[in-house]
Amino acid sequence: MNLPGREYDITVGRGLRQKAGEIFRLDRKVMILTDDGVPAEYAEAVLKCSKEAKILTLPMGEDTKSFASLELILTEMLSMNMTRQDCLVAVGGGVIGDLGGFAAACYMRGIDFYNMPTTLLSMVDSSIGGKTAINLGGAKNTVGAFHQPKAVLIDADCLATLDDRQKRCGIAEIIKMAATSNEKLFEKLEKSTFIDILADIEDIILSALEIKRAVVEEDEHEGGLRRILNFGHTIGHCIEASSSFYHGESVALGMLPMCRDSVKERLLGIYERIGLPTEYDADIDEAMKLVSHDKKSVEGGVWAVLCPEVGSFEIKKMKVPELCLLAKRTFA
Numbered sequence: 001m002n003l004p005g006r007e008y009d010i011t012v013g014r015g016l017r018q019k020a021g022e023i024f025r026l027d028r029k030v031m032i033l034t035d036d037g038v039p040a041e042y043a044e045a046v047l048k049c050s051k052e053a054k055i056l057t058l059p060m061g062e063d064t065k066s067f068a069s070l071e072l073i074l075t076e077m078l079s080m081n082m083t084r085q086d087c088l089v090a091v092g093g094g095v096i097g098d099l100g101g102f103a104a105a106c107y108m109r110g111i112d113f114y115n116m117p118t119t120l121l122s123m124v125d126s127s128i129g130g131k132t133a134i135n136l137g138g139a140k141n142t143v144g145a146f147h148q149p150k151a152v153l154i155d156a157d158c159l160a161t162l163d164d165r166q167k168r169c170g171i172a173e174i175i176k177m178a179a180t181s182n183e184k185l186f187e188k189l190e191k192s193t194f195i196d197i198l199a200d201i202e203d204i205i206l207s208a209l210e211i212k213r214a215v216v217e218e219d220e221h222e223g224g225l226r227r228i229l230n231f232g233h234t235i236g237h238c239i240e241a242s243s244s245f246y247h248g249e250s251v252a253l254g255m256l257p258m259c260r261d262s263v264k265e266r267l268l269g270i271y272e273r274i275g276l277p278t279e280y281d282a283d284i285d286e287a288m289k290l291v292s293h294d295k296k297s298v299e300g301g302v303w304a305v306l307c308p309e310v311g312s313f314e315i316k317k318m319k320v321p322e323l324c325l326l327a328k329r330t331f332a
């Protein structure tokens with residue numbers, strides 16, 4: 001990632017977690033943050049490479065992105081007498097990465113943060129780019145900071161313990177990036193089965209990260225272009241909050257209303273082949289009532305990302321009723 005003064009390496013490979021000490025600077029005090037849904041051996045691999053470390057394991061789930069967790073992490077770091085020269089390593093999915101990054105941003109006004117994502121979704125999206133946050137009440141990512149990691153280690157071997165539904169959710173985020181920004185990657189996904197994608201996952205992760213890296217380098221603080229990473233997320237968040245669909249599944253559905261019909265057909269073809277949902281059967285009008293809580297809401301509407309052709313996008317402010325109509329046309 002080439003951000004002036006804050007460049008960092010994103011290393012993708014297999015068996016990398018045993019080499020964490022070569023990728024992260026762990027010859028100091030290290031707080032290793034993980035959750036109880038992540039196999040303990042992943043955090044232990046980082047511990048083995050560290051000079052003086054502690055593993056803090058929090059409960060798995062979105063509720064962990066709270067002030068209570070933040071206070072616990074900061075208190076633990078203080079009780080280890082960690083200084084501004086020490087570091088935090090997040091080992092887990094998006095919740096742990098967002099929370100760990102925010103704790104690192106806050107402790108002593110900012111310490112080094114390393115990210116070792118263990119889910120496909122966090123590998124291809126949230127682990128790079130520096131967005132960190134906790135939730136405030138029910139509102140997601142309301143309290144946070146931009147705090148770029150010092151390095152990101154992506155060990156594709158960690159996917160061995162991830163269930164297939166979660167893998168499909170990660171693939172949904174890859175489709176999201178390909179649809180707006182990389183026609184070749186989209187075509188590759190179109191020709192692939194779920195098994196093919198997993199067989200080629202390192203290359204596919206790299207292609208997705210190349211897209212995100214370029215976007216973040218151009219617009220770190222989401223003044224414009226970075227909004228394309230929210231493609232599918234506005235309607236997706238409404239679906240996620242109103243159903244039992246996972247985040248990636250909801251984003252997959254949320255992309256459909258934002259595309260021209262020809263793109264929609266191609267997306268549906270991929271979803272069918274790899275096993276992502278193609279329909280939202282519940283009351284879409286009811287789900288869309290949540291749209292005004294979206295962080296992308298601005299005066300006069302919502303920043304919407306449309307995909308008129310594969311490999312292209314349009315970002316425009318849309319009035320909420322207009323967006324609801326698109327959702328209704330697709331799912332009613």
Ligand code: GLY
Nearest residue numbers: 125129131226229
């Ligand atoms: N996950 C969207 C972004 O990093 O901007």
